[in-house]
Amino acid sequence: MATITVEKSDLDKLTEFTKNTHWLLENIENLREKYADRYIAVLDSGRTLLDASSLEELNDRIIRYGKSPEICAIEFVTREPYLLIL
């Protein structure tokens, strides 16, 4: 029996996370030059962008900004596009 329930707040988080992820996927190439070798977090559907040199530092910045890392689209920006062979 399922004990963990899905609340409206969880779905709101998922919606926000999805919007941020979508924005990042559409805009990653435009960010590559400015944020090369940096971790970035996209918030507010792309209206806010935080960056840091480590994932720990980025998570701290997100929390200080008053948001949860769970709703952010987080990525390490490589200098060149990285092709995934799956």
Added chain:
Amino acid sequence: MLALRRYLMGGMTALVSIQLMAVKGDHCYVTALFICEHLNIKTTQKFVVDTGTIHTTFPETRAKEIGVDFEKLETYKIKLKMGGIGGGSDARMLGGIRLVFTATNGTTEEPLQFVHVLKNPLTRDEEERKMLATFPCLLGLDIIRRFSLRFGEKNFAYLER
């Protein structure tokens, strides 16, 4: 009921439709709530929709981030080896999973008996190590085959049934 469903699908009306992000030149991605009952985990995740993967798979880094210790998964007593054209790695199984997707008219919940957790491969340099830290999870055929995959308008595809 099946006839009705086929009729509706023929009329281009899927009963359940999950929107995927399919930006040209990139993989297809989908987001979901990942729930693991026995470890009390409920969190958002991004997945690459990967028809080349049989089972939905978490990289060790992602698993660690949500509180799953790869080494403790050994208590399942099921060790696996996984490989691709880039090499191979050890894997473990994490059981009792639910994925909740946003879909037409609300959400759809997909239970999974288990997902694979893939041990981090050896990296060649610092850039690879950092990239691996944000590497997405893989949505495998165990979920994909429950749906039909359709590519739609610009930057979107759909899992439908």
